[in-house]
Amino acid sequence: MRWTGGYNAETGQDTMNTAGLRTLIVDSDEISREVLRSKVQRAGLVVDLERPHGLAAQQTIQEMEPDLLFIAVEQPLQRALQTVDFARAIVPDATIVAYTTEWSPMVERRLMQSGVNDFLHGKISSSQLSAVVGGARRKAAASATPALPDAGAQVIAVVGQKGGIGKTTTSTNLAAAIARDGRQSVLLIDLDTRFGDVAIMMDVASDYTVSEVAREVEGLDRETFRKLLLCHDSGACILPAPRDYRSWLNCTPEQIQDLVRFAAGMFDVVILDTPGTFNDVVAAAVEVASRVVVVTSSELPSLKNTALLLEHFSLKGLAEEQVIVTLIYGHDQEGPDRADVEFAIGHAVDHEVPFDRNVRKATQVGMPVTMWKPHAPAATAFFRIAAHATGLPASHEALGVTAVRRRFFGVFGSRKTTAAAAELDTIAV
Ligand SMILES: Nc1ncnc2c1ncn2[C@@H]1O[C@H](COP(=O)(O)OP(=O)(O)OP(=O)(O)O)[C@@H](O)[C@H]1O
Ligand SMILES: [Mg+2]
Secondary structure (H helix, E strand, C coil): CCCCCCEECCCCEECCCCCCCCEEEECCCHHHHHHHHHHHHHCCCCCCEEECCCHHHHHHHHHHCCCEEEEECCCCHHHHHHHHHHHHHHCCCCEEEEEECCCCHHHHHHHHHHCCCEEEECCCCHHHHHHHHHHHHHHHHHHCCCCCCCCCCEEEEEECCCCCCCHHHHHHHHHHHHHCCCCCCEEEEECCCCCCCHHHHCCCCCCCCHHHHHHCHHHCCHHHHHHHCEECCCCCEEECCCCCHHHHHHCCHHHHHHHHHHHHCCCCEEEEECCCCCCHHHHHHHHHCCEEEEEECCCHHHHHHHHHHHHHHHHCCCCHHHEEEEEECCCCCCCCCHHHHHHHHCCCCCEEECCCHHHHHHHHCCCCHHHHCCCCHHHHHHHHHHHHHHCCCCHHHHHCHHHHHHHHHHHCCCHHHHHHHHHHCCCCC
């Protein structure tokens, strides 16, 4: 039965929330529940129901399908995680806010992996709650609208739960590979909230970055948007990340989603590069993506995190065919093989990218390897992933070697770039 609101005997209030958000607090401590309820109410929201952790909470989540859940996190941690996992599975679009009196990085990381949207700790201020309520309202409004304005557009999020495993290498190479023969228009958006380095890898510099454009997206028209983008020699357009990570604080994950939707109405393919830790921005990217390329290395910490990430995606209801698992040997070819990796992550590996020095040589001069050496082993793998993600045949195979060579020297035929290409062959990596 779906909970429809009405008079709430527990609080004695009319539960038709003025904000239109069905709100639930799950906390086994009655006093802490009361404190939070009055703060939430001061932030302009009526709390509809309150439950302790356990079966009562789960039953209420099922019946009520809340838009906004506040979940207390105290020891044993497992109890709160169960509630979060259950809520994520039943109400995937809800805003889940975990709160605790004590902060630890381990708890925060585990909660973020479980898919909470916000994590509040210590003394919760009314401005924090107002921000949470505002975000939940925008999220509820956004999930009531269709995910993408143009059903034909592909949004590909490249994610991975560790730094330095080849996410940006994958994003930049997919962008170049897909844009290569001009059949598809491509935009690469750098959503790496820590050290966005798409611009460095593609050797471009811009005056405008994601956070600035996302903030203004409501009033943006197509022509202005195009002027803000960088055009790369590969044919792909680029919207770089801000150089200062604090700029991300000025835009919300919902604004980023609006930006991606806007871009998806203009480009055939939008690729989203992300940081190595799961945060609001990555969650927002995955939510609007039609395909998610999950990058993993064969190292143990990466495998463990990949297993958790895949579990999270499955709980969030991502279809199997949306997820493309890619194993990259970014440092050497040693370590567990494909079968071991599949066993460790509990999921099939769709593609392997071999260790290839050409990747680093290409990076040093700001060129994806799919442009610099389209027949290098890693480039071939990236063309295959691009074909898988877009459903089109791999473009270097479709064109044939001669045509590719002609195009390659057409793009880099100037004296300056030919010299640069010759110089590249001598770079030691
Ligand atoms: N197949 C490969 N062969 C050789 N080197 C590779 C390969 N793939 C990636 N690399 C190298 O690994 C390094 C890390 O790659 P990249 O920057 O793409 O990782 P990342 O996951 O985006 O890292 P971060 O999380 O810090 O943004 C780079 O120096 C890149 O050139
Ligand atoms: Mg990166």
